[in-house]
Amino acid sequence: MLERLGERYGHPTWAGPRLDPVSELVLTILSQNTADTNSFRAFTALRARYASWPQVLAAPTDELVEVIRPGGLAPTKAPRIQAVLAEVHDATHGSWDLSFLGEWPLEQARQWLIDLPGIGRKTAAIVLLFGFGRPALPVDTHVHRVALRLGLLPPKTDLERAHRLLEAALKPEEMYPFHVELIRHGRDTCRAPRPICGLCPLTDLCPYFALASRGKAPMAPVSRGRPGGVDGEPRYHDELIHGWAPPERRA
Numbered sequence: 080m081l082e083r084l085g086e087r088y089g090h091p092t093w094a095g096p097r098l099d100p101v102s103e104l105v106l107t108i109l110s111q112n113t114a115d116t117n118s119f120r121a122f123t124a125l126r127a128r129y130a131s132w133p134q135v136l137a138a139p140t141d142e143l144v145e146v147i148r149p150g151g152l153a154p155t156k157a158p159r160i161q162a163v164l165a166e167v168h169d170a171t172h173g174s175w176d177l178s179f180l181g182e183w184p185l186e187q188a189r190q191w192l193i194d195l196p197g198i199g200r201k202t203a204a205i206v207l208l209f210g211f212g213r214p215a216l217p218v219d220t221h222v223h224r225v226a227l228r229l230g231l232l233p234p235k236t237d238l239e240r241a242h243r244l245l246e247a248a249l250k251p252e253e254m255y256p257f258h259v260e261l262i263r264h265g266r267d268t269c270r271a272p273r274p275i276c277g278l279c280p281l282t283d284l285c286p287y288f289a290l291a292s293r294g295k296a297p298m299a300p301v302s303r304g305r306p307g308g309v310d311g312e313p314r315y316h317d318e319l320i321h322g323w324a325p326p327e328r329r330a
């Protein structure tokens with residue numbers, strides 16, 4: 080499956096951190112329950128308004144709410160960001176250096192992140208995988224849905240258990256491509272609520288398709304227009320989460 084999806088989605092590989100770890104943590108909080116485009120706007124606004132993390136930490140919370148409002152759920156996220164920054168500040172004695180997360184044993188690093196206010200297993204895995212290239216698997220709604228349809232998880236497996244089962248099943252070097260490929264596949268082809276199985280390279284492996292082809296599960300027809308991002312330019316939000324780098328790192 081990885082090989083076939085890799086052919087379609089360009090064999091994604093981790094090419095180093097896209098952001099410093101504190102930025103990764105803040106961006107990930109902003110992206111909770113929000114479209115990537117909106118969280119990116121909020122992150123950009125935050126970085127434009129404040130020159131440093133101490134400034135974000137010291138800002139009146141009401142002001143921070145207004146700055147990150149484009150990201151949605153700002154009244155929840157602003158105090159969460161400040162609480163997390165306060166913990167990071169204290170833990171690093173003001174250095175903001177989270178490089179220890181790349182050095183500690185994986186479970187210790189994961190637990191440190193999960194112990195931060197408002198940080199769950201998925202957010203912790205995003206920081207570890209994208210920020211440090213560590214073998215932690217974030218399971219978002221796309222990864223969860225596609226893995227269930229493909230029979231990689233028992234039916235009705237919840238997100239928490241899905242993290243554990245999929246991480247245990249994958250080799251460390253497979254975590255990043257698996258995460259990126261399943262997200263892209265979930266957005267482009269294996270969509271909710273109806274997958275476009277006619278565009279999928281995995282039909283012969285897929286229990287959902289076996290049902291859908293007998294009329295026992297919904298499936299969308301292949302339309303004339305190609306879905307965005309199948310083999311063309313990445314869509315905007317794909318680029319944000321999986322290819323975005325701060326301006327100074329762009330070619």
Ligand code: SF4
Nearest residue numbers: 269274276279285288
């Ligand atoms: S065959 Fe259909 S349900 Fe199965 S992975 Fe492909 S798009 Fe999803």
